[in-house]
Amino acid sequence: xxxxxxxxxxxxxxxxxxxxxxxxxxxxxxxxxxxxxxxxxxxxxxxxxxxxxxxxxxxxxxxxxxxxxxxxxxxxxxxxxxxxxxxxxxxxxxxxxxxxxxxxxxxxxxxxxxxxxxxxxxxxxxxxxxxxxxxxxxxxxxxxxxxxxxxxxxxxxxxxxxxxxxxxxxxxxxxxxxxxxxxxxxxxxxxxxxxxxxxxxxxxxxxxxxxxxxxxxxxxxxxxxxxxxxxxxxxxxxxxxxxxxxxxxxxxxxxxxxxxxxxxxxxxxxxxxxxxxxxxxxxxxxxxxxxxxxxxxxxxxxxxxxxxxxxxxxxxxxxxxxxxxxxxxxxxxxxxxxxxxxxxxxxxxxxxxxxxxxxxxxxxxxxxxxxxxxxxxxxxxxxxxxxxxxxxxxxxxxxxxxxxxxxxxxxxxxxxxxxxxxxxxxxxxxxxxxxxxxxxxxxxxxxxxxxxxxxxxxxx
RNA sequence: GUCCCCAUUGACUAGGGGUUAGGUCACCACCCUUUCAAGGUGGCGGCGGGGGUUCAAAUCCCCCUGGGGACGCCA
Numbered sequence: 001x002x003x004x005x006x007x008x009x010x011x012x013x014x015x016x017x018x019x020x021x022x023x024x025x026x027x028x029x030x031x032x033x034x035x036x037x038x039x040x041x042x043x044x045x046x047x048x049x050x051x052x053x054x055x056x057x058x059x060x061x062x063x064x065x066x067x068x069x070x071x072x073x074x075x076x077x078x079x080x081x082x083x084x085x086x087x088x089x090x091x092x093x094x095x096x097x098x099x100x101x102x103x104x105x106x107x108x109x110x111x112x113x114x115x116x117x118x119x120x121x122x123x124x125x126x127x128x129x130x131x132x133x134x135x136x137x138x139x140x141x142x143x144x145x146x147x148x149x150x151x152x153x154x155x156x157x158x159x160x161x162x163x164x165x166x167x168x169x170x171x172x173x174x175x176x177x178x179x180x181x182x183x184x185x186x187x188x189x190x191x192x193x194x195x196x197x198x199x200x201x202x203x204x205x206x207x208x209x210x211x212x213x214x215x216x217x218x219x220x221x222x223x224x225x226x227x228x229x230x231x232x233x234x235x236x237x238x239x240x241x242x243x244x245x246x247x248x249x250x251x252x253x254x255x256x257x258x259x260x261x262x263x264x265x266x267x268x269x270x271x272x273x274x275x276x277x278x279x280x281x282x283x284x285x286x287x288x289x290x291x292x293x294x295x296x297x298x299x300x301x302x303x304x305x306x307x308x309x310x311x312x313x314x315x316x317x318x319x320x321x322x323x324x325x326x327x328x329x330x331x332x333x334x335x336x337x338x339x340x341x342x343x344x345x346x347x348x349x350x351x352x353x354x355x356x357x358x359x360x361x362x363x364x365x366x367x368x369x370x371x372x373x374x375x376x377x378x379x380x381x382x383x384x385x386x387x388x389x390x391x392x393x394x395x396x397x398x399x400x401x402x403x404x405x406x407x408x409x410x411x412x413x414x415x416x417x418x419x420x421x422x423x424x425x426x427x428x429x430x431x432x433x434x435x436x437x438x439x440x441x442x443x444x445x446x447x448x449x450x451x452x453x454x455x456x457x458x459x460x
Numbered sequence: 461g462u463c464c465c466c467a468u469u470g471a472c473u474a475g476g477g478g479u480u481a482g483g484u485c486a487c488c489a490c491c492c493u494u495u496c497a498a499g500g501u502g503g504c505g506g507c508g509g510g511g512g513u514u515c516a517a518a519u520c521c522c523c524c525u526g527g528g529g530a531c532g533c534c535a
Contacts, residue, residue, distance in 0.1 A: 009535045044534060101533080108531085112461050118531045133533050150465080159463060159531085167533040174535045197464065198530045221466070221528090228527060259472060259484090267474050267483040286473075289528070293471045296485040306498075346497040356496090407494090422494040434496035 002034030002188045006060075006067070007178065009041040010052035013239040014059030016231060016292060017193060017223045020257045024220065025191050026065045027258070027280040037185060038070035043177050045075070059240040063250050064273070072185075074177050081172040084180050084210060085134055085165060093209045094165055097124035098132040119161020134166035136176075136206065143201035148189070148218030149285050155201040163202055179203040183212035191282075194219035218282060221289040223260055231292050247320060247350030248297070252304040256297045260290040270303060302348040310340045317350055335360060338444050342436040356435075360445065365431045365453065375427045382458060385428065387414065388421055389454040398447040400439040407439070428457045 006022040029036035042048035088094035108118045143155045165176040182190060197219050207214040225235030237243060243253055258276055262285050314337045339360050343353050359365045391406050411418040426438050429450060435441050442450050
């Protein structure tokens with residue numbers, strides 16, 4: 001059985017890159033019927049926070065990436081790491097080092113100045129010290145592995161140096177805990193960002209020293225911003241949850257993220273979750289870094305919005321809207337769904353609804369001067385509007401078909417184009433030049449409000 | 461400085477010795493139409509450069525260039 005994991009450190013929110021890594025692991029586990037484990041790497045007490053842990057859990061949950069096991073917290077597994085550290089000491093595969101930070105800096109500076117690798121040179125190997133940091137006794141030779149997505153990697157061990165396993169305060173470091181846990185938890189594949197490539201030989205050496213069988217490693221390329229530098233705040237939101245707040249649907253986010261580095265042979269773009277799981281394959285992961293493209297995410301979100309059930313969108317909108325909308329509880333609840341039906345083919349993100357359809361949510365509307373000049377103050381328009389009001393207020397049914405019929409009949413009677421009625425009517429009812437079909441808008445607004453808005457304009 | 465990774469249109473990518481280099485977003489045009497979207501049709505645009513190997517190179521090899529990563533008692 002394949003066992004994979006997502007192992008974030010809780011030092012911030014779940015960012016886009018981390019989410020993609022989690023997604024690929026999750027997809028692989030689901031595709032193979034394996035197990036997806038969540039492990040929180042919080043060995044650095046100074047930087048880890050409870051808030052960050054929660055944020056990561058929330059992010060994964062929002063995306064629908066459920067884990068089969070965990071979350072494990074490395075901070076709760078200290079005795080395990082201690083045990084293995086002792087084992088390495090006993091077997092003479094690790095030793096204590098008492099070099100000071102200054103000394104280390106100096107040594108590094110020197111090494112670099114003479115063109116040598118910057119790793120620790122192992123000068124404390126034979127001092128027999130009983131305290132300080134515990135360092136791994138990096139063996140001679142090379143460490144080789146075959147990456148799942150790339151070719152062969154070969155590292156010269158001497159360039160890596162004797163790295164730290166346990167800090168002087170007794171807490172273990174990343175490379176050590178990661179290797180121990182990946183071994184103990186039975187990981188078959190480790191899929192992670194390619195910023196971890198330099199760590200892999202270290203972990204491989206730990207596996208070997210401890211007598212564990214290593215998993216297969218695959219390193220995912222980074223996700224870049226539009227200027228091709230690594231994705232950061234400069235490029236907009238990097239936190240996954242920020243996308244939720246901006247009105248993106250988790251399905252769209254997942255679909256988009258999946259395409260950042262993975263593809264099918266026919267370049268299919270839209271996948272249901274099931275389809276994605278079924279078609280996912282490590283063999284089809286690309287090794288070049290991808291630029292995160294907001295435009296495409298927006299397009300995709302628009303597609304998902306269009307396909308979504310109005311009631312689901314309504315409940316998402318209600319969660320998002322906070323205090324930005326006016327209007328009565330009644331309009332919100334009763335009409336929201338109907339409004340959504342009118343707009344779901346037109347918006348890319350949920351909050352757009354509130355700017356485009358604001359005239360549904362407030363009783364008073366404001367018609368910008370520009371629209372008055374351009375549309376309402378033209379010759380004959382006032383008369384047309386009066387006629388329109390008379391026709392509409394007399395209707396007994398107020399559904400789109402009836403309204404359309406009435407308007408078209410009126411246009412014929414007045415000897416003008418239907419558009420000559422529709423455009424002023426739209427301006428009066430919505431305060432905008434663009435809206436969904438005007439007959440639907442009328443019907444949903446209701447006869448009373450339509451007549452009221454017409455009157456308000458005519459009287460001016 | 462040392463080690464390492466990457467390179468197909470503006471973006472995501474397919475293709476991996478012989479293709480009119482395919483799809484998607486974006487962009488442009490047209491159709492539809494009460495506007496805007498949506499939808500439909502069509503279009504613009506690409507193998508970073510130089511050397512090899514080969515009858516044949518986007519594809520294999522080398523160099524260059526460009527971009528990125530790592531060199532922590534961070535993960």
